[in-house]
Amino acid sequence: MPERLAEMLLDLWTPLILLWITLPPCIFMAPMNHSQVLMSGSPLELNRLGEEQRILNRSKRGWVWNQMFVLEEFSGPEPILVGRLHTDLDPGSKKIKYILSGDGAGTIFQINDVTGDIHAIKRLDREEKAEYTLTAQAVDWETSKPLEPPSEFIIKVQDINDNAPEFLNGPYHATVPEMSILGTSVTNVTATDADDPVYGNSAKLVYSILEGQPYFSIEPETAIIKTALPNMDREAKEEYLVVIQAKDMGGHSGGLSGTTTLTVTLTDVNDNPPKFAQSLYHFSVPEDVVLGTAIGRVKANDQDIGENAQSSYDIIDGDGTALFEITSDAQAQDGIIRLRKPLDFETKKSYTLKVEAANVHIDPRFSSRGPFKDTATVKIVVEDADEPPVFSSPTYLLEVHENAALNSVIGQVTARDPDITSSPINHSQISRVPVAIKVLDVNDNAPEFASEYEAFLCENGKPGQVIQTVSAMDKDDPKNGHYFLYSLLPEMVNNPNFTIKKNEDNSLSILAKHNGFNRQKQEVYLLPIVISDSGNPPLSSTSTLTIRVCGCSNDGVVQSCNVEAYVLPIGLSMGALIAILACIILLLVIVVLFVTLRRHKNEPLIIKDDEDVRENIIRYDDEGGGEEDTEAFDIATLQNPDGINGFLPRKDIKPDLQFMPRLQKRVARRNITRCCLKRKTTESNGFNELRGQDEKSK
Structure with a gap:
């Protein structure tokens, strides 16, 4: 530990000593600004200041001192000498007094008023305050008159490497796709150093990986982290822990360092095909199972996750492709086999299907590895069941004439037992079939008037005038529709009063043969009409049309058909x-x-x-x-x-x-x-x- 401290002090003081020797003296001269004093001073003060200004203008001298620095974090038994103030007006007679004011004067910095030496009396921290601005003044010791204009100067706090790099946002997390190529960028991290980045190498950082090789690398200056191995497989290892170091002093010995952690997660890509858990599946199903019922499930496993593991299932071959279908279950990622059409044990007892599972989302980067699909065989055995009887036809249509005799045989229906045992039809299994019976028409109804007609004939009518139009109806239902024939009775063929005319719409018109009908002579006429149908054999009937003679207006509007009303002279009924x-x-x-x-x-x-x-x-x-x-x-x-x-x-x-x-x-x-x-x-x-x-x- 003492050796390391000595090494740090040597690295610190060496550049400072060189700088102290090589820097030339600097001369600072700052003229005093008397404008504010002149504006607010008394006449006596103005005279004194004018005299001082005259003296100062006459002398061509100034302050002389070197650039001042003070080392941060320095602590010793004695105050550290920062520098010395000196003016060329000082002949050494000790009649000049030096005064110091400004940032930290008297509290941090202390001046010897005789020699002008400035000492730092407290421990300084550059990261807290990097420089101090102070004002120097030289006055006469006896009169306290200024000998020089006040001058500002700066004391800079000299930086030392006393702050280690810090990762303020750590720990870090990053992702990178699996199977990435070598040198794929993952992320970058940044550390900060509180030391002076301008002076020396105290804040010059160099990055390195302490843990995480050989999978990842880091650029020393930019701290960009990249993959160091190609084609890392998520299925083999999904998460990696990387320890990153930042060291100041350009990475040299004696520098301070800080570390952080980076967790790198490999994200999934579709680089694995689905794979069936088994190559052969067996299922059994009763022949009477309901359509749409799930018969069984097959599953193809995929090592990928998320949408990369989604697979679709299809039946691609087999003898039951028309009877069965397979659907995909998005939740369970398996295939469900369902019945599409009815099964018959007596017809076929087993089926073989070939099913396929294929990835839904394909990554073209890995298509060269082969098809991302797999196949399996499914065998389905049909089990016998007690089935209901089966009719020979799904529906029956029988016909019978409407005049058929009682107990006549209309037709027959047949059924059989589809089971192998061919058991007779019992009551436990019931089948039903619709039977429609159509009644065939027979021409057994004669045609007749569609309604009770009553015709009115005007006395002033004209010959050939249509008196009434009638139509007929028939209760029978011929295949080709109704067609009626109209005629008069043989004894009425030569009727002198009326005649008939067949219309195209199967109706009949009655016409008057002459005019001059008189209700006083005859009020009512009866006209029998014979109506025949077109059946085989044809049927006919006679309907009588009543024709009344009436009094009409000139435009043919019927006014009265009553004889009594006709004989009243004043028209009273x-x-x-x-x-x-x-x-x-x-x-x-x-x-x-x-x-x-x-x-x-x-x-x-x-x-x-x-x-x-x-x-x-x-x-x-x-x-x-x-x-x-x-x-x-x-x-x-x-x-x-x-x-x-x-x-x-x-x-x-x-x-x-x-x-x-x-x-x-x-x-x-x-x-x-x-x-x-x-x-x-x-x-x-x-x-x-x-x-x-x-x-x-x-």
Whole structure:
């Protein structure tokens, strides 16, 4: 230990001594700035300063001293001499006093006011403070007048190698892909040294690896760490610990050093193919297993990890490629064999498959090593199971005619037991099959009108005019659709009034042969029509069309088909007459009730003469509608409505439909209203006259 300390001191003092000898003296002259003093001083002070300035300007002298340095971390029994202040004004008469002020004056640095020697009285640390700025001043010992302008100078703290390098961010971690080539950069580390990087080699660092060879190397100056061996295999060793040293003094002896650790992890690359754990797999499965059921699992191991270990599975050969499939399980990294189609033990009892496992992510750098895949053989044995019977067909379609006799045989279905034992059909295993029975049509229904038709013929119609269009229907269902034939009865072929015409849409039109039909002569015509189908044998039926003769407007709109309505001169129907009579009866009832109530209410117990005149005055308006009232309604119509103009209608045929012109309806309503009003007025007048006579008699 003492030898090492002596060696360190020798290395430290040697450059300092050489520097001390070779450096020439330095002269610093700093003129005093009196501007602030002149601005704030008194007149006496201004005169004194002016005199001092005159003296200073007259003398051409200045401070003389060498560059001052002080060694850090120096400790001894006596204060260390830093340097000496001297001015050429000092003749050695000891009349000059030296004064020191500034950073550390009196606390760190002390000056001999007679000789100007400056000593360091405390231990200094350059890393704490590298230099100090002080001010030197020479004054007269007796008068304390300045002999020189104050001058600043610097005392620098001389660095020594007292700080070892440090790795502030350690320990370190880094990764590098496995199988990397020689010299692949891993990372770089940096150490710091608190010593002066400018002076000497105290902060000049050199890096080296103490532990981690021969796998890694480091550049001495840049601290870049690289791989020192090519193709390091993660599967052989995944993690490495590297110890790194940083040494100052350029790596020479006597330098200080610091160390740190670096953990290097090899990351995985896909450099290994998958490999099946075994070359042959055996599985057994019952023949009645449900489709999609997992039969077994195969697994190919891969030494890689993560996505580099992912493999896909396929069936590449074998006699069961159509019956089985294999899927990949991403979690377990194995292949699952499943059933795609039903198995039959009686048909085939075993199958052989060749499965393949291949890496999903291929690294082209390692393709030269060969295919990253592996194959294995899978044998599947089918086991017998008690199966349900099997029908000879999956579905059956049977046909039967609709007129088939009871207990007729429609068809048959057959089933067999697929098991080897060919056991008879039992109740423990049940199979079902759909059987459809189609009923075939037989022509056993005759065609007929699609609905109950009733035609209307206008009296003013024209020859050839279509009276009605009818269509037919048939309950049977022929294969080629319905086709009907229409004809008249043989005795109606020469019908003078009507004829028929077949239309393209399988319908029939009835036409009038002439005009001049009169409902007074004949109101209703019956036309039988024969309808035949196209069946084998064909069937037919006769449907009768009722044709009524009606009164129509000029544009062909049917207005009335009733003979009674036709003979009424004023257009009043029986319904209108009944309404009029009901109105009259209702008015009579109201009048009687009104008179009765009024008499019971207004009759006095004693009648006075002077009241008779006033109460028996009756006012009424006998002005009516003139001729309109007298001609509005003929009472004879009510007494004998059938005897108008001496015409009596037919009683053997009563019309079902009655069509009245709109104008006649409005006239009937107006006449009814006027009749009722006139009747009410007449009855009211008669009532008042009778009451007056009764009052006079009283």
